[in-house]
Amino acid sequence: MADPDDDEDGAPRDRRRIWPWAVTALAIAIIAWAGALAWDALQLAGAARDVKQQASAAQAALKERDAATLSAEVEALQRSAATLAAATDGPHWWIATHLPWVKNQAIPVVAVGEAATVLADDVLDPLSDQAVIDALEVPGFENGRIDPDIFAAAQAPMTQADDALAAQIDALAALDLSRTDQLISERIIDLRDQLREVGDLVHGGRVAAELLPPMLGGEGARTYLVMVQNNAEPRAIGGIPGAILELKVDEGRMDLGEYVAASNLVDRDGVGGLTADEQRIFTDRMQVYPQDVTFTPEYPRAAQMLTRFWQADGRDPVDGVVSVDPVALGWMLDGAPPIEVGDFTLRSGNAARVLLNETYLKYPDPKDQDAFFADASAALFDAVASGKATALGGVERAIEAGRLLVWSADADEQRKLADTGIAGAFLEQDDALGLFVNDGSGAKIAWYIDTDTTVTDHLCTDGSLAGQTVEVTFTHTFDGDVDALPSWVKGTEITVPAGRFAANVLLYPAAGTFVAAVRHDGEAAAMNPEVHDGRSVVEMWLNIGPGESTTLDFDIDTTATGLLRPLFEATPGPKPNVYTAAKDGNSDKC
Numbered sequence: 001m002a003d004p005d006d007d008e009d010g011a012p013r014d015r016r017r018i019w020p021w022a023v024t025a026l027a028i029a030i031i032a033w034a035g036a037l038a039w040d041a042l043q044l045a046g047a048a049r050d051v052k053q054q055a056s057a058a059q060a061a062l063k064e065r066d067a068a069t070l071s072a073e074v075e076a077l078q079r080s081a082a083t084l085a086a087a088t089d090g091p092h093w094w095i096a097t098h099l100p101w102v103k104n105q106a107i108p109v110v111a112v113g114e115a116a117t118v119l120a121d122d123v124l125d126p127l128s129d130q131a132v133i134d135a136l137e138v139p140g141f142e143n144g145r146i147d148p149d150i151f152a153a154a155q156a157p158m159t160q161a162d163d164a165l166a167a168q169i170d171a172l173a174a175l176d177l178s179r180t181d182q183l184i185s186e187r188i189i190d191l192r193d194q195l196r197e198v199g200d201l202v203h204g205g206r207v208a209a210e211l212l213p214p215m216l217g218g219e220g221a222r223t224y225l226v227m228v229q230n231n232a233e234p235r236a237i238g239g240i241p242g243a244i245l246e247l248k249v250d251e252g253r254m255d256l257g258e259y260v261a262a263s264n265l266v267d268r269d270g271v272g273g274l275t276a277d278e279q280r281i282f283t284d285r286m287q288v289y290p291q292d293v294t295f296t297p298e299y300p301r302a303a304q305m306l307t308r309f310w311q312a313d314g315r316d317p318v319d320g321v322v323s324v325d326p327v328a329l330g331w332m333l334d335g336a337p338p339i340e341v342g343d344f345t346l347r348s349g350n351a352a353r354v355l356l357n358e359t360y361l362k363y364p365d366p367k368d369q370d371a372f373f374a375d376a377s378a379a380l381f382d383a384v385a386s387g388k389a390t391a392l393g394g395v396e397r398a399i400e401a402g403r404l405l406v407w408s409a410d411a412d413e414q415r416k417l418a419d420t421g422i423a424g425a426f427l428e429q430d431d432a433l434g435l436f437v438n439d440g441s442g443a444k445i446a447w448y449i450d451t452d453t454t455v456t457d458h459l460c461t462d463g464s465l466a467g468q469t470v471e472v473t474f475t476h477t478f479d480g481d482v483d484a485l486p487s488w489v490k491g492t493e494i495t496v497p498a499g500r501f502a503a504n505v506l507l508y509p510a511a512g513t514f515v516a517a518v519r520h521d522g523e524a525a526a527m528n529p530e531v532h533d534g535r536s537v538v539e540m541w542l543n544i545g546p547g548e549s550t551t552l553d554f555d556i557d558t559t560a561t562g563l564l565r566p567l568f569e570a571t572p573g574p575k576p577n578v579y580t581a582a583k584d585g586n587s588d589k590c
Contacts, residue, residue, distance in 0.1 A: 141387025148218025299424025
């Protein structure tokens, strides 16, 4: 006999009554959950937009060393970051981060909120104090010296900010954006790039605060070599070392000691110290001619080799090597009175032109050229080191352009310097693409060569790298009578005909990428592959005469997924380089 509480099919009536209510309740919960997410999405849109704008404004104020503006922008950023973080909090977001597909959108959004909060509270807020923000600025001379302890008060907050930024940069870099909506992934990419840029600035300030006291002689006198590069004869790092200056530093006061032309340090027996890769790729010239230590794009190795030449000539060991070129010295000379050297009057606007070209037209004898270059380099550097020049912006510009580099003989100091822009440690930068030029003309004709480079990054929708195209054009601008040029400008025709510019072009793709093809003036070309200290590199030879132009195109493919857009390093030329970074959207290789 059927239970009166059962339906005709035998199912309990109570259970049948519960199902509609359960389904309704579940539907209401889903609607409520979706509604909560939708409401948060509205908050997120506005907050994310504000965070981007305020973070950009704060970053600009930081670069301008404007503490008042930075403080105001940080307060606004903290409010927007708090709104953003609150809009990605709660049980409905926990659920969202565990559901298929939804989690690919939710997890990156939550990460943005966390990163924005850290950026505001733990990075920019501590840096908005004027004493701290000054640590990001190149220190100036006062009464002929730089106080070694000028950044002492900034060291702790700089360390805090640097550590916090590094953790967030790693967290954002680890996100898998392959299934994330393009609108969201673009915000992540923008923030990631922004944090990397701020991170470079902050880390450089931290290292400066830690290393300035010992390196400025605050803990004992130091002796450095100043390597003045001559970009009219290009080498990977810039140019041949034309003059070597001895610099003594004690309690922040700088005095020039002996200075010599690099040609006086040539050692026909070789000073030794080359690695097998350097010997194979660059030949033994790096250990015979001090002018060729800059064949390698790795500045620490060039600096080490230069000290071997210095000591092989009977001189005492030094504490480090500073590299600078005439272009950088010209930038740093703003505010200094004119400097009389030989038959020339040197100013900020003509320093590079005089040292890299006019001196060779005026003094045909190579010994006179070397002597003038050394005398002029010493006079220019002395004007900067004595504080006669006032444009600290020139120093910052030189560092950003790779025209001012520093190496320390102290292993611990060098380890800290190595991942800053001033170190020139290219081979250690796995995320860097490098394009370098080593002259093969044996002359100073490169003053007339213009270089125009375009790097196009082919990106997937998640912002990861799918490949690159590098196009570099060299144009020979000399339009006069080659025969009228001095032999040391036009060349001696030992390697190439007079007036022609010849060079090895080296391209180092970033880790996880490789050069798939090369075109020379539009035609497929053979390339010479090599391995340099674990980094792949291809070499191409070019040779052009006056009025001619030639273009090399490198196609780069990837061997790994999830790669970030690489940094770009290149040989600083005798004139400011023309460089264009272009970025594609979607790639058909993703």
